[in-house]
Amino acid sequence: MDTGPDPILWIGTDTCALGPYRADLVETYWRWEQDPALLVGYGRQAPESLEARTEGMAHQLRGENIRFTVYDLSSGAPVPAGVTTLLPDHSVRTAEYVVMLAPEARGRGLGSAATRLTLDYAFHITNLRMVWLKVLAPNTAGVRAYERAGFRTAGTLRESGYWLGRLCDEVLMDALAKDFTGPSAITPPLAE
Template identity: 85%
Template sequence: MSTGTCALGPYRADLVETYWRWEQNPALLVGYGRQQPESLEARTEGMAHQLRGDNIRFTVYDLAGGGPVPAGVATLLPHPAVRTAEYVVMLGPEARGRGLGTAATRLVLDYAFHVTNLRMVWLKVLAPNKAGVRAHEKAGFRTAGTLREAGYWLGTVCDEILMDAPARDFTGPSAIRA
């Protein structure tokens, strides 16, 4: 699945070192929920478990330079009994600020609603992460509520914003139905 600037592909074991490098970036650790670094060995062990799991994981590719360049990871954590999923996205530092997160998120929503037939996708974002909130809003998410004092941002307690995107609100063009 792709747009002109972004594509989704399978989550790949051969990219574990790239994923690990992104995850060690201090700016990502601030909003990722895990504030300590992880060894490459531990990440490699975790990768084997992730590849066998029921979560839907994608590698996000940047197409702006001509060829597909790995730029991030997008994950749906499904709750099959209620046909919903939590969404998590992580972009490498070099991929941020160019609309790639919004494009990847729209592709994941397209997949969620047109392939896996989910009713709704939701996410949590730390309130001080204004760029993240805007990117999710541009992709189709809306604020559903606030989890007060549920997170930390640069060592300070902060709120988490709960956002959702029901299938009925997904009005974007479908890369799948094209």
């Protein structure tokens, strides 16, 4: 896959990094968004045209949301593998979290790593106090990945979503800055 110019990587680990959301990757993002498994996971029923996605990209690049391109570093060179997004509410220092991974990037821990890096950024750069998300209850792999990244179940929205044409619950999950433990990829450890 041609990834265009050398990517800028803002924050990362040995296997995963986050960089800026890129207009030159609109067709790649769009291809990922048309994956049937992703459509089911988001509860969206209809694909989108590339033309509509390209128009939407211009709006997204101007918006206040915080978007990252996720890079897979497992092969050495950074390869675009997904997008994470924080939809902030600055008045209460919280944000909703959304993640999208390429079909070929799923099932290898990349989603948990990207989520953890996004939380690290949210709590240590953006100074948010809480990040939350909704996930369709039948998406048990997604729930487990979010738990590995530091989210906890906060509640349930009953019959608020659809999974494979059937009504389902949505699980509300949150992560608090005060509970975000472990080393930060942003801040170096303090010298003793």
